[in-house]
Amino acid sequence: MCSSTSNPLKIVDVTSVDEKTAEELLEAATSQGFLFIEGHDFSKEEVDMLFEVSKEFFALPDSYKEKYLIDSSNHGYTNYGGENLDPSSQKKGDPKEALNFCCLDFLSGLSSRPIPDWFNEDPARLKLVQSTIKKLYGLSIKILNILALGLKIEDTDECKGIDWFNSRYLASKESGSTFRFLHYPGQKSLNPEAVIRAGAHTDYGSMTLLFQQENQEGLEIYSPVSKKWEAVPFVPANSQKFPNSAPPIVVNIADQLSYWTAGLLKSTIHRVRFPAKFQETDQDRYSIVFFSHPNDESLLEPVPSELVRARKGRGANKESTLLTAKQHLDKRLAATYGWQY
């Protein structure tokens, strides 16, 4: 068992898009598949305010939140137990609630689907969500560009290697990208099922960015390196190097980057547990997550890179024909929510 002070993950400074950053990022992405990034442009104040918005939203009556229940585009509110991330080993849904913003336009930071009126009632609240969505999109593209550099993606007739990911991430085109507030209510008495707050799974997009708060830990990865469950700690900001910065953001590689790289980049299995130390304090966990997806029609084909050609497998993609990003997402969502497509 990991103590709360040990950190099995690298912390990579992404201030500069250069060879050194690319090497560090690629090393983390091909080993644990999870890392922290610092040198992002989120301030402490901004992220504190976002968590405040999340807390206030989830404190609204269930009858209000349930007016915006999740739809087949993966947009809306999921009530307690409404999502099962590990249907093969859990009978009940996860003990958590969530609010998804999908069908996102990254020029405006808005969803084309209706969002709870509560956000529209306060312009500052809405503005904060919009600017966060735009910034997370920009940050995910920056990370993809650094990975393109690390993978030495080759120029093709279609685009330059450095733009290979970029060209599949056009801001106004449809994608499965999702901005999500999550709330795991505290629990004093736990039955074995409630110990798992989010069942073991890999993420469906290309990569995920996650904010969490101190004393609300619980995220664990099934490490491809140690082949054991390892706890992801809360890491405070390095205030000397980055004054006023929010803490490092958790980044994980998800299925589509694994497909694109024939499994070189690791879409690592993870889950959220209820650490025993929080049982006494009845501690809730809030996390804020951005699932970054390419445009719907992007094919999950291998990227043109010697590092990828050198691999034999096809990553997590067991299909014999290439899937598009949307086909892959629809399949995964159908299993998670029991939807039919």
Ligand SMILES: O=C(O)CCC(=O)C(=O)O
């Ligand atoms: O809340 C967390 O820490 C993890 C959430 C997660 O893994 C997910 O929603 O895919």
Ligand SMILES: [Fe+2]
């Ligand atoms: Fe996840």
